[in-house]
Amino acid sequence: MNSPTFRNWQSVQDEVLRRIHAREWPPGALIPNEADLAIEFGCARSTVNRALRSLAESGWLDRKRKAGTRVAAQPVAKATLDIAVIRHEVEEHGATYGYQLISRSVAVPPAPVSGTMKTRAQDKLLNLRALHLADDAAYAVEDRWINTSVVPDAAAEPFDVLSANEWLMQHAPYTHGDIAFSAVQADQQDAEVLGIAPHSALFAIDRVTWDNAVSVTKVRLLFAPGYKLRTQI
Amino acid sequence: MNSPTFRNWQSVQDEVLRRIHAREWPPGALIPNEADLAIEFGCARSTVNRALRSLAESGWLDRKRKAGTRVAAQPVAKATLDIAVIRHEVEEHGATYGYQLISRSVAVPPAPVSGTMKTRAQDKLLNLRALHLADDAAYAVEDRWINTSVVPDAAAEPFDVLSANEWLMQHAPYTHGDIAFSAVQADQQDAEVLGIAPHSALFAIDRVTWDNAVSVTKVRLLFAPGYKLRTQI
Numbered sequence: 001m002n003s004p005t006f007r008n009w010q011s012v013q014d015e016v017l018r019r020i021h022a023r024e025w026p027p028g029a030l031i032p033n034e035a036d037l038a039i040e041f042g043c044a045r046s047t048v049n050r051a052l053r054s055l056a057e058s059g060w061l062d063r064k065r066k067a068g069t070r071v072a073a074q075p076v077a078k079a080t081l082d083i084a085v086i087r088h089e090v091e092e093h094g095a096t097y098g099y100q101l102i103s104r105s106v107a108v109p110p111a112p113v114s115g116t117m118k119t120r121a122q123d124k125l126l127n128l129r130a131l132h133l134a135d136d137a138a139y140a141v142e143d144r145w146i147n148t149s150v151v152p153d154a155a156a157e158p159f160d161v162l163s164a165n166e167w168l169m170q171h172a173p174y175t176h177g178d179i180a181f182s183a184v185q186a187d188q189q190d191a192e193v194l195g196i197a198p199h200s201a202l203f204a205i206d207r208v209t210w211d212n213a214v215s216v217t218k219v220r221l222l223f224a225p226g227y228k229l230r231t232q233i
Numbered sequence: 234m235n236s237p238t239f240r241n242w243q244s245v246q247d248e249v250l251r252r253i254h255a256r257e258w259p260p261g262a263l264i265p266n267e268a269d270l271a272i273e274f275g276c277a278r279s280t281v282n283r284a285l286r287s288l289a290e291s292g293w294l295d296r297k298r299k300a301g302t303r304v305a306a307q308p309v310a311k312a313t314l315d316i317a318v319i320r321h322e323v324e325e326h327g328a329t330y331g332y333q334l335i336s337r338s339v340a341v342p343p344a345p346v347s348g349t350m351k352t353r354a355q356d357k358l359l360n361l362r363a364l365h366l367a368d369d370a371a372y373a374v375e376d377r378w379i380n381t382s383v384v385p386d387a388a389a390e391p392f393d394v395l396s397a398n399e400w401l402m403q404h405a406p407y408t409h410g411d412i413a414f415s416a417v418q419a420d421q422q423d424a425e426v427l428g429i430a431p432h433s434a435l436f437a438i439d440r441v442t443w444d445n446a447v448s449v450t451k452v453r454l455l456f457a458p459g460y461k462l463r464t465q466i
Contacts, residue, residue: 010408013408014406014408014445017406017407017408018406020406021403021404021405021406027403059315059316077315077316077317077410078313078314078315078316079313079314079316079412080311080312080313080314081311081312081313081314081464082292082310082311083310083311083312083466084310170254170260171254172254173247173250173251173253173254174250175243175246175247175250176465176466177310177465177466178463178465179312179463179464179465179466180461180462180463180464181414181436181461181462181463182416182436182459182460182461182462183415183416183417183434183435183436183437183456183458183460184416184434185433185434199432199434200418200434201416201417201418201432201433201434201435202416202434203414203415203416204416207466209466212247223416225416226415227415227416228413228414228415229413229414229415230411230412230413230414231314231412231413232409232410232411232412233316233409233410233412233440233442
């Protein structure tokens with residue numbers, strides 16, 4: 001076989017992708033094992049392994065420990081998003097972070113909130129509304145409910161200097177979370193806080209974090225117009 | 234030490250998270266190695282490894298092969314998004330997928346498009362506008378540019394039955410891509426295609442895919458109001 005040699009895992013990845021796209025290896029097909037590919041490509045087996053792992057992560061290949069590696073029947077690209085504390089996100093863009101607490105209250109939440117958080121309908125939760133700023137301009141408005149039966153220390157926190165976004169990351173354990181991204185029209189109240197026209201299109205992140213079966217906190221973040229969440233595939 | 238035994242990796246993960254949150258293991262601290270933790274927890278080393286890998290994936294720990302495992306200085310939660318072909322996304326929700334080509338033309342793109350795609354200003358590209366439907370209702374409108382010097386086969390494709398979204402996934406190799414999520418106000422044209430009020434807030438996905446240094450395609454997908462992109466952390 002008159003195969004070129006492959007010096008690095010990226011060139012192996014390119015060749016494997018080429019074969020997938022040329023249908024030399026059609027969707028669902030079992031591909032040769034790593035040892036055989038290493039011989040064919042004239043490279044280390046670890047180089048083949050690195051290339052196949054990368055292609056599996058981006059959804060082109062399905063790898064099963066015993067059944068071998070197959071071309072994905074329906075390729076799904078996978079993107080990884082970093083969900084950082086907002087202060088870090090602002091500072092990473094080279095801006096100065098600011099924070100303002102708008103309101104802090106203990107209240108029975110609306111039914112959709114207690115439903116989502118799986119708290120009892122009559123349970124009081126801690127509600128915080130706050131503004132995050134970048135270089136003194138509104139960056140995002142936060143509306144948060146904290147389950148103080150799970151995070152009792154939060155009841156004593158004023159959240160007037162340190163945001164709940166940051167405090168919870170350091171103090172409240174969670175095992176997993178649900179996130180949804182969407183676009184919403186600014187209502188009158190949010191428009192005033194953000195200093196924008198009502199009905200502006202806002203990028204929304206809704207997140208509920210859980211400590212096993214009990215909810216820790218539910219937050220909606222509405223970002224000022226122009227916000228983009230970026231990632232790579 | 235009067236430690237309980239840990240039967241599964243989830244219970245080890247819970248205990249490690251508890252120590253991180255209780256500041257027994259503060260941000261930046263080196264934690265004990267896997268072998269010592271396995272002895273302390275009374276479980277297999279592989280169980281500890283599974284728990285620490287999971288915590289590294291979700292951003293609580295930094296693992297370095299030689300330097301050991303440290304508590305992350307700035308915890309960043311990581312979420313994985315599946316970027317599926319739209320037809321599969323619609324069908325996964327149990328709906329019937331539909332597709333309509335709105336326009337197909339070969340044209341010199343606006344400067345921001347050729348700039349993003351790094352094509353020469355005078356290069357003609359293939360432009361497609363199309364509507365994706367779920368149960369006969371508008372689901373997303375697609376505005377796409379294809380670099381036909383990289384994907385010459387696309388020039389012969391009518392895209393009247395099979396969407397470019399799907400065709401490219403099967404025929405056009407790419408090595409990586411840039412994705413941005415944002416919220417935009419519907420313009421008159423998009424509002425008409427989607428059958429909604431002008432200035433409605435729409436969830437936008439902008440994606441450029443690359444074959445190494447050359448762009449393959451650039452697409453903007455605008456989703457009908459109510460769309461949510463969901464994931465877990």
